[in-house]
Amino acid sequence: MEQKKLEEKISQLRAYQKILWAYDHAIGVMDYDRMTSMPPGGAEHRGESLALLSGEIYKIQTDPKKGELLDALAEAEEDLDPRTRREVQELRKAREKLTQVPKQEVMAQEAAVNRAIVCWQKARENNDFASFAPHLAELIDIKRRYAGYVNPDGDVYDTLMDDYEAGMKQANMDPFFASLKEKLVPLIQQVKQAQQPDRACVEGYFSVERQRALSSFVMEIMGLDPQHCVLGESAHPLTTQFSKYDVRITTCYIEDSPLTNLYSVVHEGGHAMYELSIGDELSHSVLGDGASTAIHESQSRLWENNIGRSLPFCQMLLPKMKELFPEQFSDVSDETFYRAVNMAEPSLIRTDADELTYPMHILIRYELEKAIFAGELKVKELPDAWNQLYKKYLGIQVPDDANGVLQDIHWAWGHLGYFPSYALGSAYAAQIYDVLGKAVNVEQCCASRDFAPVRDWLTETIYRHGMTYAPQELMERVCGAPFDPDYYVNYLWDKYGELYGVRK
Numbered sequence: 359m360e361q362k363k364l365e366e367k368i369s370q371l372r373a374y375q376k377i378l379w380a381y382d383h384a385i386g387v388m389d390y391d392r393m394t395s396m397p398p399g400g401a402e403h404r405g406e407s408l409a410l411l412s413g414e415i416y417k418i419q420t421d422p423k424k425g426e427l428l429d430a431l432a433e434a435e436e437d438l439d440p441r442t443r444r445e446v447q448e449l450r451k452a453r454e455k456l457t458q459v460p461k462q463e464v465m466a467q468e469a470a471v472n473r474a475i476v477c478w479q480k481a482r483e484n485n486d487f488a489s490f491a492p493h494l495a496e497l498i499d500i501k502r503r504y505a506g507y508v509n510p511d512g513d514v515y516d517t518l519m520d521d522y523e524a525g526m527k528q529a530n531m532d533p534f535f536a537s538l539k540e541k542l543v544p545l546i547q548q549v550k551q552a553q554q555p556d557r558a559c560v561e562g563y564f565s566v567e568r569q570r571a572l573s574s575f576v577m578e579i580m581g582l583d584p585q586h587c588v589l590g591e592s593a594h595p596l597t598t599q600f601s602k603y604d605v606r607i608t609t610c611y612i613e614d615s616p617l618t619n620l621y622s623v624v625h626e627g628g629h630a631m632y633e634l635s636i637g638d639e640l641s642h643s644v645l646g647d648g649a650s651t652a653i654h655e656s657q658s659r660l661w662e663n664n665i666g667r668s669l670p671f672c673q674m675l676l677p678k679m680k681e682l683f684p685e686q687f688s689d690v691s692d693e694t695f696y697r698a699v700n701m702a703e704p705s706l707i708r709t710d711a712d713e714l715t716y717p718m719h720i721l722i723r724y725e726l727e728k729a730i731f732a733g734e735l736k737v738k739e740l741p742d743a744w745n746q747l748y749k750k751y752l753g754i755q756v757p758d759d760a761n762g763v764l765q766d767i768h769w770a771w772g773h774l775g776y777f778p779s780y781a782l783g784s785a786y787a788a789q790i791y792d793v794l795g796k797a798v799n800v801e802q803c804c805a806s807r808d809f810a811p812v813r814d815w816l817t818e819t820i821y822r823h824g825m826t827y828a829p830q831e832l833m834e835r836v837c838g839a840p841f842d843p844d845y846y847v848n849y850l851w852d853k854y855g856e857l858y859g860v861r862k
Contacts, residue, residue, distance in 0.1 A: 359434040367434075368442055370427055374418075375445065376642040381415045383600050390598040390606050392475065394590045405472030412468040416461045419453055428453065441645065444826055448644045458507045467500045471772045478770035479593060487741050487759040490770070495737045497772045498730060515731040518775030522651040523782065524828060528728065531778050534843055535724060538717050538781070541847045543751075546702070546714060548860040550753075555697035555857075559679075559690045564616040568682045572616070573609060573623045575678050580627050580661065581813055587630050594767040595622040595709065597629035597658075602641055605630045616683070617699065618710055621662050628661030629654060631813065635821035643824070650829040651776060655783025656790060657820070663713050663784075664791040664849075665812070670804035672696040702854055704752035706761045713784075714854050715752060720781040722747040723766075727774060785846035786833065790820075792845055793837050 359367075385408060392404055418424065431438065431446045438446065456464070474493035481490035505517040516527040573589055592608040599605050607626035612618050632648050640646040648654035665671055673692045680687045687695070702712045708719040726743060729735035735743055744763040745756040756762040768776055794800065798811045819836045833841045855861060 359430070359437060364434055364437055367427060367431055368438075371431060371442065371445065371449075372642070374424060374427070375449070375644055377418060378415065378644070379601075379642045379646075381411060381418070385411055385415075386598055386600050390590075390600075392472070393592045393594075393596060394608060398476065401472060401476040405469050408472055409465040409469040413461055413465045416456065416464045420457050420461075425453060425457075441639070441643075441826065445644055448825065452644075455508045459504060460507075463500065463503060463507070467497070467504070467772060470496050470500060471770070474770040474772070475767070478764065478767060482593070482760050482764045485758045485760040485764070487764055490764065491737050491740075494740075494769055497769065498737065498774065501772065501774050502731070513731075515728055515775060518731070519778060520775075522773075522776050523779050524650065525830070526652070526778060526782070531724065531782075534785075535717075535721050535781070537843060538721065538847070539751075542714070542717065542850060544862075545851055545854060545860065546704075546718070549702045549714065549854055549858045550704070552858040552860060554703065555701050556694060557698045557701055559686050559695060560617055560698050561614070562686055563613055564683055564686075566611045566613060569611050569616060569619050572620060572678065572682055576620065576623050576675075577627060579674075579807055579809065580624070580631065581809055582627055582630055583634065586634055587627075589623065595626050596767075597626045597633070599630075599633040599647070602634055602636050602638070602646065605633045615710070621666060622709065624666040625658045625662040628658035631661065631816070632657045632821050635813070635817040636824045637822040640824045640826075645825040647825055649820075649823070649825050649827060649832050650779070652779040652782040652786055653820070653829050653832060655780055656786035657816070659784045660787040660791055660794075664787055665800060665804075667699055667713065668800070668804070669693075669696045670801040672699055674804040674807060697857060700853070700857055702858070704754045706748070706754065706756060707765055709765075714850055717781045717784065718751045720777055722751060723777040724781075727777065731774075785843045786841065787846075788849040789833070789837050789842060789845035791849070 388404060388408060388411075392401075396404060428446055428450045431442070432450060435443055435446070470493070474490070474497055477490050477493050481487060501518055502514055505512070505514040509517040513528070516529075519526040519528075519531070577584070577587070577589065586603050587605045587607065590606060590608040591610065593610060595607070595609050597605065597607045607623070607630050609619050609622040609626065632654060636646055648657075669692065672695050676687070676690065676692055676695050679695070680690070700712065702714040704715050704718075705711050708716070708723075711719050722744070725747060726735065726740065729743070730737070730740075741759050741763045748754055748756050748762070768774075794812070794815060798815050800812060803809050803812050820832065823832065827835060830841060851862060
């Protein structure tokens with residue numbers, strides 16, 4: 359293709375992506391508003407608007423002229439720079455999937471998600487799974503049909519997982535989870551029998567006003583620019599990216615559970631850091647997002663756990679805890695606070711789970727989703743199946759559905775196949791942190807309250823690239839070797855073995 363014509367088509371490609379970005383921006387604002395401040399009575403009309411907008415995006419992406427543009431650029435692949443080549447690959451992949459799905463299905467899903475979210479919020483408050491069950495069943499049916507359209511000969515659950523993490527299938531996730539069970543359950547059992555730390559300092563009454571002050575402090579320490587990142591409140595903590603210049607995170611304040619807010623802010627702050635640090639040249643591009651859900655999760659888990667629950671971070675944070683909550687922390691030592699923060703104990707709520715038992719929460723959701731799409735489990739049977747698995751893997755009784763099957767919003771969002779990426783992200787984080795620790799003195803960053811060296815390293819190796827590299831390619835570039843889940847297992851054994859005095 360002659361140079362002038364190629365440049366014209368690349369210009370058209372950039373304009374096309376900017377239009378898609380603008381629609382995504384509008385939908386993102388509406389979705390964020392839905393989760394934080396929409397009055398309940400506005401749900402129906404919000405759903406109509408979202409469905410119509412999704413229909414417009416569908417028309418743009420499936421426009422035959424856009425297909426011709428992408429095909430022409432694909433034919434000139436050797437003449438494209440790496441960024442443009444990758445953009446064409448991602449846009450063609452998305453278009454290929456979408457053109458196989460009828461427009462009415464896309465719009466139906468958007469409307470169904472809107473109804474499901476509204477119902478889930480009420481159902482969780484009222485401990486009423488029965489009211490949510492029809493909405494979940496509808497979304498499961500929509501997802502089955504979607505998988506049948508885009509991959510008619512493939513496994514439904516594999517097809518859904520691949521949307522969140524390219525190449526993530528049961529064939530590789532089954533041995534991954536089997537390994538976690540084999541290697542971590544013995545550690546969990548030994549920790550359960552060991553002497554537990556004193557948690558008095560993180561129990562009692564913690565005013566929301568002072569927790570908000572703690573949130574502001576943590577965001578400042580992490581280096582989250584208030585000109586581009588703000589903190590809101592929602593029933594389920596989340597991160598929403600409108601652009602790399604406008605990222606919103608939320609938290610949930612509970613007066614007798616300060617760690618819930620603290621680590622929600624650090625976790626969502628990790629997501630925000632990624633989005634805020636993507637290269638300027640990728641703004642308005644399909645590549646202007648995290649490499650994958652699991653890579654994104656690796657960054658939130660790295661900040662929350664590998665850094666945020668480390669002894670140096672706790673030492674840095676403790677003076678602020680003493681200032682804000684003197685009644686609980688006046689006589690607390692660094693070691694006591696560190697051990698309280700890292701107490702490992704089977705618990706009901708995934709987002710409050712400690713690092714050690716967290717993968718069991720994901721394993722439970724993985725097994726339930728597999729059973730649903732294999733036709734082995736009905737929606738009405740979910741609560742009992744959920745409770746049985748919590749007893750099997752964590753040894754605890756689930757008192758009600760609000761603290762059980764209704765605790766996560768993901769199924770209401772229609773994010774079926776998403777949960778496995780959480781465990782994979784935690785494992786990615788351990789391997790990335792091992793490399794980070796050799797390049798940056800993280801302990802000194804904590805002591806000086808200056809995380810610029812950490813942010814700079816992560817930006818250079820991961821953040822700025824957005825989706826330029828596929829997840830496994832990115833892992834090899836960052837770590838100098840393919841993904842190895844043993845880093846995760848070894849990290850947990852080293853940390854909790856030392857904390858609880860247990861050995862392999």
